[in-house]
Amino acid sequence: MTRTDGYRLYACPHCDKVHVGLNYVSFNFMAFENWSDGRSYQSLYDSRQGLHRCVGCEDFFLKSEATFMGSIPGWRSRISQDDTELDIQELIRRQNADLTFFDFSWINDLIYPLKSWLNPSRFPQKKSKKQIAREKKEKEDAKQLLAEEELKKDLEAYPWFSYAQDSDLKHIIDNKTNYSDDLLRSARTLYWMYLNDAYRTSRKYTHGEKNLSLEEIPEFVPTAEQTENMLALIELLKSDEFVLKTRIGELYRELGDFDQAIAWLDDGSDSYQEKETILTLARQKIRAPVKIVYAHQRR
Numbered sequence: 001m002t003r004t005d006g007y008r009l010y011a012c013p014h015c016d017k018v019h020v021g022l023n024y025v026s027f028n029f030m031a032f033e034n035w036s037d038g039r040s041y042q043s044l045y046d047s048r049q050g051l052h053r054c055v056g057c058e059d060f061f062l063k064s065e066a067t068f069m070g071s072i073p074g075w076r077s078r079i080s081q082d083d084t085e086l087d088i089q090e091l092i093r094r095q096n097a098d099l100t101f102f103d104f105s106w107i108n109d110l111i112y113p114l115k116s117w118l119n120p121s122r123f124p125q126k127k128s129k130k131q132i133a134r135e136k137k138e139k140e141d142a143k144q145l146l147a148e149e150e151l152k153k154d155l156e157a158y159p160w161f162s163y164a165q166d167s168d169l170k171h172i173i174d175n176k177t178n179y180s181d182d183l184l185r186s187a188r189t190l191y192w193m194y195l196n197d198a199y200r201t202s203r204k205y206t207h208g209e210k211n212l213s214l215e216e217i218p219e220f221v222p223t224a225e226q227t228e229n230m231l232a233l234i235e236l237l238k239s240d241e242f243v244l245k246t247r248i249g250e251l252y253r254e255l256g257d258f259d260q261a262i263a264w265l266d267d268g269s270d271s272y273q274e275k276e277t278i279l280t281l282a283r284q285k286i287r288a289p290v291k292i293v294y295a296h297q298r299r
Contacts, residue, residue: 009069012059015059017055036250039289050062053165169191214286222255250289
């Protein structure tokens with residue numbers, strides 16, 4: 001599952017405006033729906049390719065390009081720092097129990113109320129277990145409330161990370177000389193998915209949500225804008241330090257260059273569902289983006 005622990009501060013590389021974002025300690029990429037071009041719907045974690053828009057100068061940057069400025073602990077971490085407080089009476093009781101072979105503490109518990117009634121100054125009235133539990137819960141609730149109030153004050157000084165929206169992508173691409181190849185790689189990947197959304201909408205309008213056989217998949221013909229973006233994205237992906245072969249194969253398949261798609265996909269590397277699905281479509285000369293249906297999505 002996707003889990004977070006506190007917050008992290010990052011400064012915009014253009015204007016040094018400091019933003020705050022969640023500190024993720026584990027990720028779950030499962031989604032309600034996945035597509036071969038990488039688009040996912042209702043995902044448990046969607047980083048938007050790490051592409052952000054600065055709240056200050058409104059320019060764009062990758063999270064990896066931002067300057068890390070420090071951390072803000074979450075309210076749970078603040079409470080755990082105070083959890084060293086021990087119940088001394090409970091420790092004494094456990095120690096005494098460990099020293100005896102048989103535990104006769106119940107006898108003392110039974111007669112203690114009588115001793116307290118006879119000599120209250122020496123044997124003060126004990127709290128009931130329910131009262132102790134209630135007071136402990138009240139104390140914990142007060143700690144949590146205080147920690148949440150402190151956290152709220154710490155976060156007030158910083159704006160939240162803002163992701164680049166689909167409407168921003170064309171502007172980034174048109175001004176590509178202002179940005180790094182890494183940022184353009186992310187922007188063109190998102191733009192590829194965005195331009196394919198029109199096909200997804202048309203398919204769902206015609207066929208609904210059902211999974212289609214290969215013969216039922218509607219024809220896909222990319223526009224000139226889609227073709228230009230996909231070709232540029234292929235070159236950016238090839239120049240990356242870590243080459244995403246499956247993504248390049250999918251781009252070639254959607255462009256109708258099935259031989260290149262097969263060459264990038266059928267390379268003898270480990271097999272997995274997304275790769276095998278795209279490879280099968282390339283061999284069948286089907287270029288449309290399709291759903292990748294994983295086991296947890298079968299319904």
